[in-house]
Amino acid sequence: MTYSVRSATVRFGRTVALDDVTIEVPAGSIVAVVGGDGAGKSTLLRALAGEVALDAGQVEAPPRQHLGYLPASAGSWAALTVTQNIDFVAGIYGLAGDELAARRAELLDRASLTPAAGRLAAQLSGGMRRKLGFVMAIVHQPALLILDEPSTGVDPVSRIDLWRLASEAAASGAAVLMSTTYLDEAERAAHLVVLDRGRVLVQGSYDQVRASFAGVVTQADQPVRAEWAWRRGRVLHEYWPAGDPSAGSAVAPDLEDIVIALSLARRHEVPS
Amino acid sequence: MTSVLLSAAHVTRRFGAFTAVDDVSMRVQPGEVVGLLGANGAGKTTLIRMLLGLIAVTSGRVDLLGGPPDRERRRRLGYVPQGLGLYGDLTVRENLSFSARAYGTAEPALPPGLAGQAGVLVRELPLGAQRQVAFLAALAHSPDVLVLDEPTSGVDALARAALWDTIRAQAERGAGVLVTTHYMQEAQQCDRLLLMSDGRLVGEGSEADIIGSTTAVAVSTGDWAQAFAALNAAGAPVMLAGRAIRVANADPAELARVLSAAGIEASLRPVPATIEERMLMLSRQAKAS
Numbered sequence: 131m132t133y134s135v136r137s138a139t140v141r142f143g144r145t146v147a148l149d150d151v152t153i154e155v156p157a158g159s160i161v162a163v164v165g166g167d168g169a170g171k172s173t174l175l176r177a178l179a180g181e182v183a184l185d186a187g188q189v190e191a192p193p194r195q196h197l198g199y200l201p202a203s204a205g206s207w208a209a210l211t212v213t214q215n216i217d218f219v220a221g222i223y224g225l226a227g228d229e230l231a232a233r234r235a236e237l238l239d240r241a242s243l244t245p246a247a248g249r250l251a252a253q254l255s256g257g258m259r260r261k262l263g264f265v266m267a268i269v270h271q272p273a274l275l276i277l278d279e280p281s282t283g284v285d286p287v288s289r290i291d292l293w294r295l296a297s298e299a300a301a302s303g304a305a306v307l308m309s310t311t312y313l314d315e316a317e318r319a320a321h322l323v324v325l326d327r328g329r330v331l332v333q334g335s336y337d338q339v340r341a342s343f344a345g346v347v348t349q350a351d352q353p354v355r356a357e358w359a360w361r362r363g364r365v366l367h368e369y370w371p372a373g374d375p376s377a378g379s380a381v382a383p384d385l386e387d388i389v390i391a392l393s394l395a396r397r398h399e400v401p402s
Numbered sequence: 403m404t405s406v407l408l409s410a411a412h413v414t415r416r417f418g419a420f421t422a423v424d425d426v427s428m429r430v431q432p433g434e435v436v437g438l439l440g441a442n443g444a445g446k447t448t449l450i451r452m453l454l455g456l457i458a459v460t461s462g463r464v465d466l467l468g469g470p471p472d473r474e475r476r477r478r479l480g481y482v483p484q485g486l487g488l489y490g491d492l493t494v495r496e497n498l499s500f501s502a503r504a505y506g507t508a509e510p511a512l513p514p515g516l517a518g519q520a521g522v523l524v525r526e527l528p529l530g531a532q533r534q535v536a537f538l539a540a541l542a543h544s545p546d547v548l549v550l551d552e553p554t555s556g557v558d559a560l561a562r563a564a565l566w567d568t569i570r571a572q573a574e575r576g577a578g579v580l581v582t583t584h585y586m587q588e589a590q591q592c593d594r595l596l597l598m599s600d601g602r603l604v605g606e607g608s609e610a611d612i613i614g615s616t617t618a619v620a621v622s623t624g625d626w627a628q629a630f631a632a633l634n635a636a637g638a639p640v641m642l643a644g645r646a647i648r649v650a651n652a653d654p655a656e657l658a659r660v661l662s663a664a665g666i667e668a669s670l671r672p673v674p675a676t677i678e679e680r681m682l683m684l685s686r687q688a689k690a691s
Contacts, residue, residue, distance in 0.1 A: 166558030167528035242689075255442035283484075283555040285441040285584050286678040287685045290641055294634055297627055311558055312585070318642060360563035361570070363591045386587075390559050 131192075132156040133274050133305050135178050138187035140170075147173040149328040150187075154321075155274065155305040160296060162316040163309040164389060165325030171309040172202055172278055174325065178307060179276050191274055195223060198272035198304075202279050205263025208252035212243055212262055215251055216269060223270035237265045240298065242291055257288030264295055268304075275299050277308040281315060293318070313385040324389055331392045339388060345371040345395075347387050348378030357398075360390050371395055406431055406465070407547045407578035408453055413462035415448055422448040424601040425462070430547065430578040435569060437592030438582045439612070439677065441685055445601040446582045447484070450551055453580070454481060467546060477505060480545035480577075484552050486536040490525030494535050497524055498542070507543040515564075530561040537568055548572050550581040554588065566591055586677050597677070599684040609677060616683055618675040619654050621647040621661070623668035632664035633657065639682050650679035 133155045140148040148170045155161045155178070163171045176182040178191055179199045191197060206215045213234065220230050238244045241261040251259060260280055268275060277296065281289045293315065300306045308319075316322050316336075323333040332339050348368050353359030354377050359368040368378060369391040383391065409429040415422050423445045430436050440446050451457045452464055455471030467475045481487070488497050494516060495509075502509040512520060516534055524532055533553065540548065550569070554562045566588065573579050573593075581592065589595055590609060597605035597612050605612040618641075623629045630647050633640045638657065639650040649657055654670045661668045 166560060167530035169558070257442035279556065283552060283584065285444075285681070286586060287441055287682050289584075290678075290682070293642060294630075294640075297630065301627060301631060311556055313559060314587075314643065360560065361567045362563070363587075386559050390563065393558075393560050 131273065131305070132190075133178065133192065133307075134188075134190045135174065136188045136190075138174070138177055138189070139185045140173050140177060140182060141185050146328050148177065148184075151325070151328070151330055152187075153307075153323050153330075153333065155307045156320075157273070157305045158300055158303055159320040160300050160306040160308065160318070161321045161323065162319035163307065163323045163325060164311070164313060164316045164385075165309075165331075166393065168327065169325040170328045171325055173328075174323075175199075175276050175278050175307060175309055178274070192272075195270070196273040198267035198270065198275045200263045200267040200277045200280055202282075202309075206251045206259060206266060209250065211248055211250055212238070212254070213247045215262060215266060219266045220269045225270065233269060237269065241265050241295060257284040257291075260284050261288060261291060261295070264292060268295070268299055271302075271304075273304060275304045275306045277306070279309050279311065281310060281312055289315070313389060317385050322385075324392060326393050326396050329396075331396065332388075336385065339385070340383075343383060343388050343391070344373070345369060345391065346373045346375050346380050347383040347391060348375045349381045350378035354378070358394055360394075362387075369394055407467060408549075408580065409465045410449065410453060411463045411465075413449070413452060413464060414460045415445075415452055415457070416460045421601050423452065426598070426601075426603045427462075428596055428603065428606070430580050432546075432576050432578050433573050434593040435573045435579040435581060435591070437589045437595045438580060438598065439589055439595060439681070440582075440598035441681060444598040446598055447551060448601075449598070450549055450580070450582070454479065454549060477543070478546045480540035480543070480548045482533075482536045482540045482550045482553055484555070486532055488524045488532060488536055488539070491523060493521050493523055494527070495520040497535060498539055501539040502542050505543040510538045510542040513538075530557050533557060533561070533565065537565065541568070541572065544575075544577075546577055548577050548579045550579065552582050552584065554583065554585060562588075589677060595677075597680070597684075599681075600688050604684060605680065612677050613675045613680050616675040616680045617651055618673050618679050619649050619652045619657060619670050620673040621649065621657065621668050621670055623647070623661075623666055625666070628664075629661060629666050629668055632666055633660060636660045639679070639686060641676070641679055641682060643676070643678075648673065648676075648679065650675060650683050 136152050138148050138151045165171050216234050280292050296306055310316055324331040349365050353366050353368045359366045406429045411427050413426050438446050452459050498509055554565055595612050621629055626647050641648045
């Protein structure tokens with residue numbers, strides 16, 4: 131089974147949030163959406179989740195009871211305990227009794243949340259709260275799992291817990307669509323989609339994205355053209371779309387370089 | 403100018419029976435960017451709030467610019483909290499005027515990225531733009547000390563690079579910067595690192611100093627997801643770096659046994675450990691105790 135958004139356009143007033151975007155999310159794999167503020171990541175996820183209506187295009191998604199969605203904000207009730215949060219959502223899907231107890235215990239264990247089961251969600255650290263939201267999104271074993279920035283503000287160890295939960299969901303057959311600002315995380319996805327101001331800049335496996343990247347990225351202490359340069363640690367990287375650097379030494383661009391370079395190129399083509 | 407801008411000496415903070423910060427000593431000097439690392443709940447924000455004089459220490463001593471962090475000394479401080487500390491119901495211009503007046507300084511000019519946004523309510527701006535405004539407000543009075551709590555969380559790659567440009571420029575003009583981050587690539591941009599775990603300072607210095615004696619083994623295999631699942635099920639401290647599987651403090655022979663029992667062909671080789679792996683080992687130690 132493959133879920134999809136095809137030729138989707140979404141407008142909010144005069145703002146075009148999505149502009150003719152097509153993505154596919156096959157069962158058993160993770161698709162990652164990356165892009166900046168206002169790129170349209172959340173709108174794309176919400177379109178697939180049926181939370182926002184399209185002005186044009188089609189959505190193919192499972193019926194609501196087979197969909198799990200973790201929104202970018204909270205995803206749990208602050209005044210309920212971890213257990214109460216899980217039981218409340220599980221109840222909506224008709225899980226009860228021994229079946230619920232077993233599922234809850236399994237999920238708490240996988241998310242390393244068992245010691246926090248009786249704690250109020252308000253008293254959890256940021257990383258624990260995201261894991262709770264994740265557990266609530268997968269409690270009913272959805273066929274399609276949509277995660278909006280599950281790992282933002284989460285420490286690296288909890289981030290690995292979250293990634294493990296997502297890959298376990300995919301390994302057991304779910305189609306997983308997630309957005310992230312951590313590009314090392316996105317490299318791991320079977321398929322990645324780079325969005326910029328409502329449009330797909332590039333999509334494919336990490337290897338395909340790297341192979342299709344044109345131009346040269348150089349490294350230097352001082353950029354030749356400041357508007358094409360960005361900071362990487364102590365040095366600056368600079369993009370030469372035509373592949374004709376006049377200074378600096380060429381580096382092998384990673385996903386972060388590629389995303390920045392493509393965003394800069396679009397800024398020069400289509401000023402905001 | 404003093405050679406230490408900001409310091410803590412044996413600082414402890416308790417909340418009831420809970421010790422949030424336990425006997426921490428640290429310092430920030432002019433011109434350096436110090437990265438404060440640790441898991442969620444390790445005590446980073448509590449330490450920062452004591453350094454800024456926002457909450458009292460239970461014991462120990464905090465020095466800001468040569469004395470206790472009082473109102474007069476805080477005038478020479480710039481602080482961007484995790485929640486940004488802006489007024490959502492005020493416009494960009496109103497927020498900047500307010501903080502400029504509070505610090506008795508001139509209102510900063512808007513950078514090109516925010517041009518035309520002066521009259522927009524802050525809550526209607528995208529997160530990256532809000533962070534830019536918070537930085538502007540914190541930097542308008544050229545503070546001697548700059549404290550940033552997760553300044554780039556949720557910010558895209560391009561905006562993140564621009565914020566780090568600003569951070570380095572502040573250090574270059576002589577300010578001392580203390581910054582928390584969960585982004586290890588950012589940790590590598592700091593001059594010096596501090597690592598907290600369970601309220602204590604457990605590492606200090608360069609990336610190599612923080613990693614200490616932690617080791618790692620890289621697992622190369624055709625199907626990384628399958629190998630990750632098998633090692634994870636066996637309870638190994640598995641990490642991922644992009645698509646590479648890594649296991650901290652592991653015995654390669656034991657990993658080979660687990661993988662071959664699961665029918666997975668893989669090659670193993672020792673690799674330099676990362677800060678994340680050190681953090682993973684610390685969290686497992688904390689869980690075990």
